[in-house]
Amino acid sequence: MTGPVHSPLIPTDLPKLAQAGDVRTGAQLIWETLAREGVDIVFGYPGGAIMPAYDAMPGYGIRHILTRHEQSAAHMADGYARASGRVGVAIATSGPGATNLVTGIATAMLDSSPIVCITGQVPSTLIGSDAFQEVDFTGVTLPVTKHNYLVTRAEDIVAAIREALYIAASGRPGPVVVDITKDAQQASCPFRWDSKPISLPGYRPDMPVLPPEKVAKACSMLAAARTPVILSGQGVIRSGATDALIAFAEKTNIPVACTLLGLGGFPASHELSLGMMGMHGEAWVNQAIQQSDLLIAVGMRFDDRVTGTLATYAPHAKKIHIELDRAEVNKNVKVDLPLLGDARQILTALTAEVAETKREDLWAGINNAKGDSAVRDIQTLPDTGKLFAAHVIHDLWRYTKGAAVVVTDVGQHQMWEAQYYKHDYPRRLITSGGLGTMGFALPAGMGAFCSQPEGPAVWVVAGDGGIQMTAAELSCCAQEGIKVNVAIINNGFLGMVRQWQQFFYGGRYVATPIQSPDFVKLADAHGLKGLRVTERGEVRAAIEAAEASPITTVIDFRVEQEDSVYPMVPSGAALGDMIRRPDSATPVDAQLGHNPIFETAKD
Amino acid sequence: MTSPGSRTFVAYVEDKPGVLNRVASLFRRRNFNIESLNVGKTHMPGVSRMTFVASADRDTALRVEANLYKLVNVLHVEDITDAPAVYRLLALIKVRVEPAQRPEVLQLVEVFRAKVVDVSASTLVVELAGTGEKVEGLVAVLRPYGIEELVQTGVVAMERGSGHGPSLASASLRPRFD
Numbered sequence: 001m002t003g004p005v006h007s008p009l010i011p012t013d014l015p016k017l018a019q020a021g022d023v024r025t026g027a028q029l030i031w032e033t034l035a036r037e038g039v040d041i042v043f044g045y046p047g048g049a050i051m052p053a054y055d056a057m058p059g060y061g062i063r064h065i066l067t068r069h070e071q072s073a074a075h076m077a078d079g080y081a082r083a084s085g086r087v088g089v090a091i092a093t094s095g096p097g098a099t100n101l102v103t104g105i106a107t108a109m110l111d112s113s114p115i116v117c118i119t120g121q122v123p124s125t126l127i128g129s130d131a132f133q134e135v136d137f138t139g140v141t142l143p144v145t146k147h148n149y150l151v152t153r154a155e156d157i158v159a160a161i162r163e164a165l166y167i168a169a170s171g172r173p174g175p176v177v178v179d180i181t182k183d184a185q186q187a188s189c190p191f192r193w194d195s196k197p198i199s200l201p202g203y204r205p206d207m208p209v210l211p212p213e214k215v216a217k218a219c220s221m222l223a224a225a226r227t228p229v230i231l232s233g234q235g236v237i238r239s240g241a242t243d244a245l246i247a248f249a250e251k252t253n254i255p256v257a258c259t260l261l262g263l264g265g266f267p268a269s270h271e272l273s274l275g276m277m278g279m280h281g282e283a284w285v286n287q288a289i290q291q292s293d294l295l296i297a298v299g300m301r302f303d304d305r306v307t308g309t310l311a312t313y314a315p316h317a318k319k320i321h322i323e324l325d326r327a328e329v330n331k332n333v334k335v336d337l338p339l340l341g342d343a344r345q346i347l348t349a350l351t352a353e354v355a356e357t358k359r360e361d362l363w364a365g366i367n368n369a370k371g372d373s374a375v376r377d378i379q380t381l382p383d384t385g386k387l388f389a390a391h392v393i394h395d396l397w398r399y400t401k402g403a404a405v406v407v408t409d410v411g412q413h414q415m416w417e418a419q420y421y422k423h424d425y426p427r428r429l430i431t432s433g434g435l436g437t438m439g440f441a442l443p444a445g446m447g448a449f450c451s452q453p454e455g456p457a458v459w460v461v462a463g464d465g466g467i468q469m470t471a472a473e474l475s476c477c478a479q480e481g482i483k484v485n486v487a488i489i490n491n492g493f494l495g496m497v498r499q500w501q502q503f504f505y506g507g508r509y510v511a512t513p514i515q516s517p518d519f520v521k522l523a524d525a526h527g528l529k530g531l532r533v534t535e536r537g538e539v540r541a542a543i544e545a546a547e548a549s550p551i552t553t554v555i556d557f558r559v560e561q562e563d564s565v566y567p568m569v570p571s572g573a574a575l576g577d578m579i580r581r582p583d584s585a586t587p588v589d590a591q592l593g594h595n596p597i598f599e600t601a602k603d
Numbered sequence: 604m605t606s607p608g609s610r611t612f613v614a615y616v617e618d619k620p621g622v623l624n625r626v627a628s629l630f631r632r633r634n635f636n637i638e639s640l641n642v643g644k645t646h647m648p649g650v651s652r653m654t655f656v657a658s659a660d661r662d663t664a665l666r667v668e669a670n671l672y673k674l675v676n677v678l679h680v681e682d683i684t685d686a687p688a689v690y691r692l693l694a695l696i697k698v699r700v701e702p703a704q705r706p707e708v709l710q711l712v713e714v715f716r717a718k719v720v721d722v723s724a725s726t727l728v729v730e731l732a733g734t735g736e737k738v739e740g741l742v743a744v745l746r747p748y749g750i751e752e753l754v755q756t757g758v759v760a761m762e763r764g765s766g767h768g769p770s771l772a773s774a775s776l777r778p779r780f781d
Contacts (some may be wrong), residue, residue, distance in 0.1 A: 077681050138621065139624075142625060143623065143628055143632045146673075146675075147674075147675045150621075167675060195614045200675060201617065201678055202616070202674070202675055202676050202677050203619060245687045325673070326669040326672070327669035327672075327673055329665075329666075329669070330662055330665070330666065331666060334662075555641055562744075596696045
């Protein structure tokens with residue numbers, strides 16, 4: 001048995017950068033540009049059309065992480081970007097290597113994550129001939145990228161990569177593809193570097209200052225509001241607006257609800273924090289929104305998972321929309337006052353002008369509504385020997401002191417994480433929200449770790465379905481010395497689909513029971529640490545053992561099989577009409593007409 | 604001049620490969636319906652101008668505009684639906700005309716200020732530049748003779764009066780934020 005074959009995380013070889021006029025190959029110019037732009041790690045997988053680039057890589061001080069699938073390379077770049085705020089870079093070959101990136105690119109697009117994907121392409125003379133491993137990758141990625149480039153000349157490589165990094169990170173961030181033909185990588189040209197800031201005639205991410213009359217209008221709407229609610233989205237995190245939002249909320253005493261991707265943008269433990277809104281948001285949050293007379297939406301886009309049916313969404317509320325992307329204004333919900341620009345600047349400007357307000361009535365109502373929430377009650381459930389996902393997440397929050405970087409897939413575990421892990425810090429929840437990509441969590445968590453190896457512990461929380469989509473990356477963890485903690489919420493089902501089958505498809509569990517490998521043995525097979533937890537009493541020790549271990553540790557949490565996520569707004573229903581966690585006073589059969597749900601708040 | 608429920612946009616774009624594809628892809632992806640699209644060079648090197656008509660209300664039009672600005676190669680967009688503007692498209696109509704009928708057809712062509720650009724023993728090719736309605740009018744009167752072929756371009760439009768149209772360096776390239 002051989003030990004891990006990993007290179008150190010911090011590269012020790014010194015960059016060998018070119019002088020102006022030095023002749024370099026296109027392949028060298030790729031790394032030259034990345035190194036000069038501060039990129040020190042890329043996630044990728046080699047192949048024919050990108051081989052010249054790989055051959056030129058050593059010596060530029062850039063670490064390469066060899067993934068087990070290109071989809072993971074894109075997710076790692078994404079996780080890296082979301083955890084750090086820097087651009088993540090993925091690299092792959094033409095054809096299947098490139099198309100494997102697409103799910104990761106679309107994930108980054110929907111969640112506005114800045115990544116750059118560099119792909120090899122067949123030689124320019126063969127483009128259009130259906131050559132081996134040829135695919136029209138700029139064509140394929142057109143609808144799922146912020147922008148893309150096809151580069152056929154070595155002379156164009158530097159500018160394309162610089163522009164790609166700039167476009168990915170600026171304005172509303174997003175993925176950019178740079179597809180470089182093999183002959184462009186092989187050709188040589190003199191190195192040129194334009195040190196001026198990049199300026200593109202059709203791309204102007206800078207925003208004008210908010211006109212004072214709009215600030216005044218917002219202030220008068222705020223002054224007139226009796227039951228306002230702030231809706232805090234991922235834009236708050238992206239613009240670094242947490243402090244500005246806290247100052248604004250504290251001065252106006254307006255409660256703050258977060259979207260899924262906005263969690264952590266406003267501290268969950270703050271007294272003005274309401275919690276998560278939307279389909280699996282807490283009942284009192286959705287109720288506060290439905291009864292509100294003014295919504296102040298910050299960096300969020302009124303996604304269908306947040307609004308429920310639009311016809312009945314917050315019917316009495318006027319809406320102020322603080323948003324960077326003009327195309328989001330009035331897309332789903334008609335707003336009364338759009339404030340376009342950077343969230344931090346706008347919130348700061350509003351805080352300076354707005355009147356200080358007390359809102360005791362508002363809080364009395366909200367606290368009253370909190371009383372009947374099962375989500376809150378479950379945290380104090382006695383230990384009956386059963387293991388519920390809610391317990392696992394709640395304990396994970398307790399024993400990581402709420403400070404871990406938690407990375408989730410999509411599904412039940414994702415919602416339980418959002419409900420029970422209280423995020424107090426921005427960039428500590430990384431989840432596939434918009435696209436809802438299974439298989440995202442493990443590679444994204446690995447990318448997050450690579451962005452800050454000395455940072456807070458990374459906890460990958462995934463279901464037994466999602467983890468199997470990219471479980472091969474455990475091998476990458478072992479080879480590259482990546483340390484993440486993997487909590488598998490293993491219920492033997494594709495849980496969220498099973499829940500929908502239970503609620504909306506007559507309890508017919510078609511294709512949702514899923515068999516898994518022995519995850520402890522799987523970890524062991526990779527030379528990693530594996531643990532199994534079947535009772536609540538074992539949760540703490542497992543969490544602590546994982547954190548203490550220097551290598552990636554996989555914990556197989558065998559949770560209750562047919563537990564559901566409550567509360568829930570059925571798809572297409574009004575936000576206020578939530579299915580609550582049933583209790584013994586209201587038999588579940590009477591509520592739903594079919595399968596009983598095992599757990600109740602009074603268990 | 605635009606039919607009800609439709610709006611006319613003028614977009615200046617960089618003259619680069621694939622830009623038309625990007626614009627068309629955007630419309631398809633966002634479920635905006637294009638009724639007519641025309642693209643051609645302008646007097647500014649490297650800059651093409653698109654005119655397109657899309658079925659959209661005012662709100663949708665604003666989002667069309669905002670989405671177009673998100674394309675890196677799009678320089679400037681204007682919704683000129685409510686502005687006084689000249690609209691033109693070009694049609695070529697090949698109509699079956701026996702020699703005996705030629706005089707009356709030529710008269711119709713005259714009335715519409717169209718031109719005959721090709722004559723054969725049994726056909727005429729008529730060229731007409733004008734609005735969509737005008738073309739429809741000529742087609743209607745020629746139809747009884749028998750139309751063999753008809754081709755038309757998309758609409759191009761230009762605002763009347765001075766002060767329109769950006770230069771590449773000007774601040775008017777900046778999107779509006781209201």
